[in-house]
Amino acid sequence: MTFHEKAVTTIAFHGEYPLMASASNDGTIHIFHFKGQSEELQEAIILPLKVLRGHSIRSMEGVKSIKFHPKQPWLFSAGKDGKLLLWT
Numbered sequence: 684m685t686f687h688e689k690a691v692t693t694i695a696f697h698g699e700y701p702l703m704a705s706a707s708n709d710g711t712i713h714i715f716h717f718k719g720q721s722e723e724l725q726e727a728i729i730l731p732l733k734v735l736r737g738h739s740i741r742s743m744e745g746v747k748s749i750k751f752h753p754k755q756p757w758l759f760s761a762g763k764d765g766k767l768l769l770w771t
Contacts, residue, residue: 686713686731689745695758697751703729704758710738710745712760712770735770738762 687707695704696717703717712735718728737760738746744763751758758770 687711692745692747693749695749695751697756698753700751700756702751702756704749704751706746706749706760708740708743708745710740710762711736712738712746712749712758714758735760737768737770738766739764 687705687709689708691705691707693706695706696702701717703715704712705715706712713731714733714735716728716730716732735758739762741763746760746762748761749758755771760766760768760770762768
């Protein structure tokens with residue numbers, strides 16, 4: 684993913700909404716509108732929506748884990764800085 688300045692650590696897809704998120708060691712989380720049209724994702728549409736900044740970089744590592752809420756368009760994130768954040 685060319686949207687991040689450092690390595691991507693994880694990617695998450697929402698189960699009900701057309702949302703995808705990517706987290707990186709640059710301390711950011713990118714939210715995308717995602718529409719996959721086949722299993723091979725050859726015709727996938729990925730539109731950037733928002734960049735979330737709330738984690739600090741520690742020991743050259745940033746956001747380590749992300750997970751969408753099963754029903755709401757909320758995202759949970761955990762970082763190397765010891766923070767667990769809820770993004771609504």
